[in-house]
Amino acid sequence: MSLLDRQEHRTGGGAEGLQDDARLLHALRPHLRAFERADTAPGLLELIGDARFVLIGEASHGTHEFYLERARLTRRLITEHGCTAVVAEADWPDALRVDRYVRGRSDDVDAEAALAGFERFPTWMWRNTVMREFVEWLREHNRSAPASRQVGFFGMDLYSMYASIRAVVAHLQQVDPQAAARARARYGCLDHRGGEDSQAYGYAAAFGAVPSCEDQAIEQLLEMNRRTGATLGTDRDEAFYAQQNARLVRNAEEYYRTLFRGRVSSWNLRDTHMVQTLAALDKHLHTTRGAAPRMAVWAHNSHLGDASATEMGQQGEWNVGQLVRERWGRESVAIGLSTYHGSVTAASEWDGPAERKRVRDGLPGSFEQLFHDSGMARLWLPLRDQPQVAQLLQRERLQRAIGVIYQPDTERHSHYFHTRLPGQFDALLHIDRTHALQPLVPERRWHDGEGEVPETWPSGL
Structure with missing residues (x-):
């Protein structure tokens, strides 16, 4: 169904809004780049360049493809571009147990055991099949790497x-x-x-x-x-x-x-702590290893995309992405990930069981809908130093954010906010259909849920 054919299914904006989106997409299309894997996306590593802080986001805490592509890109940064630390939106003691395992300093017998320290809700956020495979790969990498090039795994929450x-x-x-x-x-x-x-x-x-x-x-x-x-x-x-x-x-x-x-003050304190952790790690690793470290930072888009370019910033919130840019400037690069529909692992309420839920189609007027209308299954859009793209996307649009809870019945209120994409990220990767992340902890309601199994699941690194 074309953009104009969906007129009667849209709300807010009518035919005029559809025509505007069609013209926008036509002008934007030359900048959209198809990709199969994040680690081989044409031009993405060149955009990252020599950045020491590579912030790689996710539009949900329970999407298989977000975790998989982030892990793939991080592996490339480790093996070919000198990355020596992965810093995740995770608790410090639990992540440190993983760090000891990947550096051969623990009694854990395998990656699943090392990840077992993540007992707090939501366990699936780090105890999942993609993480298990990545942690095992990281341990194998470190076995053959000199001490100065071994990669650590740390938490910043x-x-x-x-x-x-x-x-x-x-x-x-x-x-x-x-x-x-x-x-x-x-x-x-x-x-x-x-x-x-x-x-x-x-x-x-x-x-x-x-x-x-x-x-x-x-x-x-x-x-x-x-x-x-x-x-x-x-x-x-x-x-x-x-x-x-x-x-x-x-x-x-x-x-x-x-x-x-x-909420504003507590959010700001949390993200300030995360950046303090990055700064402390940066100083410590520089001191102990004799060279400025390079880090891959994993967290939700809402933490890593510059808040000053979003509705969050208008409400007085700042976040990791904004603070990192202000402190380290072009030594940092922020990459967002998004999806239009599929399935996701999430709970219905705080501390609830993991469920495999259907992700509704992106709302009219959203970035998700815009990229879906391109007809491309996977695309990435460079945003840094792209004045034409910045001009085309200067107006705010809706963007979806699914955390550990997904409430589709109140989706617009619960999961969308306005952003100016060129100010928020340096690049965006869009995967049109995505699938639920598989937990390592058995969850009956997850296996009874909706969704499809991706071809690469449960592995694919």
């Missing part, structure tokens, strides 16, 4: 407050039992007031039911900073890992207190 507390204390118990006792005393404030329930602590502290533990978390971070600065040699990695856990506790304590005061 901040939900693991109590797991990070345990990690700080465990580290100190090994190197300085007296320091461990001081840490227990400080962090005891959070244990007594939260009972290892981060949100319960945050709610109570936000509304004055209990005093906050901010001062204690800051004191412990300052002590860890001093210790790490004085640590040399082979112990420096472990000292840094513990320092990062202490930084996470300090930021998570503030995040959970702020969570009940307003």
Whole structure:
């Protein structure tokens, strides 16, 4: 069905809007590039160039093709372009368990065991078949790589407050039992007031039911900073890992207190923490390996696309993509991924079971609909240093974002926001039909759900 033939099925804009989209697509078509795999997409690696921070997004947390193409592109960056760190929208302690496995420093027998540390909802986000294959590949790569070229796997999120507390204390118990006792005393404030329930602590502290533990978390971070600065040699990695856990506790304590005061401030704190983690890793890896590192950063489009070019920015939110651009400029590149329809792994409510859900067709007036109308199954659009594209796409359009929850009945309200694509990303990869990510943890409702199995599933790296 052509663009004009769909007039009666559209809402908002009518025939005039359809004709505008048809003219836009006609003008945009020379810039659209077909691809089969992200790692061989014509011109994409040239666009990335020498960027040290390669931000690779996803329009959902449960799409097989997003994870697969991101892993493929990252493998190419590792093997041919000197990437030595993968930093994911994941909790630091759980990701560190994977890092120890891929660098031959753990007792985990395989990648599935190494990924088992991701026990918090949503488990499928990192415990899935694509991640299992990528982690095994990373371990094999590191076995033959010199120490300076081994690739680490790290997390930059901040939900693991109590797991990070345990990690700080465990580290100190090994190197300085007296320091461990001081840490227990400080962090005891959070244990007594939260009972290892981060949100319960945050709610109570936000509304004055209990005093906050901010001062204690800051004191412990300052002590860890001093210790790490004085640590040399082979112990420096472990000292840094513990320092990062202490930084996470300090930021998570503030995040959970702020969570009940307003979405904007808590979002900003979370993404600021992620960028602080990138900066700390950048400094640590540069110091310990003698050269500025190159990182592949994996997270949702809403974190990695520059918020200042979106409706989020108009509401006072910033994000990783914006902060990275402001700090590192053209040393960074941001790549978004999108889809028009298919299936997705998501829950119906927070902490609910994984389901395999049908993804509805992209809404009229959305970027998803525009790219679908090209008739190309897979396309990518360069956006950096493309003045003609910037002119064509200067007006805002809708863009879909599916997180760990998908609510198709309220899709416009729950999953769409306006963006200016050329300001948001440096490149966009669109895969018109996509499929649900397969969890490693058995999920009955997932197997009973909708959707098709892709030809490359469950492997394909």
